Amino acid sequence: MKSLLTAGEENLLRNPETFYGIKDLDVGFEKKPFHTNSVFEVTNLELNFNYKPFFSKFKEIYKSTDDILKTPLYLSKSKLYSTCLILIHGFKSKNKKIYIQLAERFCKKGISAVVYTLPFHFERYLNDSKVNVILNKPDFSATIELFRQTVIELRILINIIKSYGYEKVGCLGFSFGGYCCSLLACFEKDLDFSIPMGSKGDFNSLINLKSNKKNTISTEKDFSFNKYLSEDYIKLICPINYKPIIDKKNILFIQGLFDHRAPFKDIEKLRKAWNYPPVIWYPCEHSTFFLFNRLTLILAANFIEKLS
Secondary structure, three states, rough: OOOOHHHHHHHOOHHHHHHHOOOOOOOEEEEEEEOOOOOOEEEEEEEEEOOOOOOHHHHHHHHHHOOOOEEEEEOOOOOOOOEEEEOOOOOEEEOHHHHHHHHHHHHHHHOEEEOOOOOOOOHOOEEEEEHHHHOOOOEEHHHHHHHHHHHHHHHHHHHHHHHOOOOEEEEEEEEEHHHHHHHHHHHHOOOOOEEEEOOOOOOOOOOOOOOOOOOOOOOOHEEEEOOOOOOOHHHHHHHOOOOOOOOHEEEEEEEEOOOOOHHHHHHHHHHHHHHOEEEEEEOOOOOOOOOOOHHHHHHHHHHHOOOO
């Protein structure tokens, strides 16, 4: 059966380094301070570059967007330009304020933080039916596109933050954001540490085309699965297929023991493939994850402070 992908798309899908590559991108950014208090200073970063979608069918959608990523950088005054943490929310997250609160709490512990917004979420949401097909009526090619754009943007953001003089830059992400943390650990040499939360390494077990069992996403309900996208293509967004380029001691998994989207055995499969980075287990499920409790903050901050 003939593929619906172009020759260029077929080639890029088989070359992860190029697929997530940022070489030769023309990136512009500005830094605008707008708020100060006794603990931290908030600076707004405006990142502007012409993202070119991987799938040709999305090119018209992206032509209609004028998307400038505006992301707040919370500068810790106690340890300015030492360590910066990028916070990444989950797919279709409903509340950004909790990430802002988390950034402020990390600042109080001497760790600067960036609150990154996924494409088409929160202030980047556009009330346009053609554009929001990526969120509101996704097929799996749209999911792959979202992963690619997010990882590329985060790689650029890491490079920009490093240019300010930060010694260590890392990421902490929940669910979809956790997947991206794991992918960054495999592709971005300037990433110093990664904290995936409520995520795993293999997307295939979430998308079981032949099973109606619980613990899998119903592809008929949640995705219009493109039959021309083989499992080999899905592997492109699965961290388990790559090896991290940062030390395993600089990776910390924070997971739920009863998380149906990231089951215990799947997490252990990824950790085995990565030579067992450390993990913290919570007695919770995906939707009840202890993402913002005091213990999580303390454990993550202690992990970051002890990095060599």
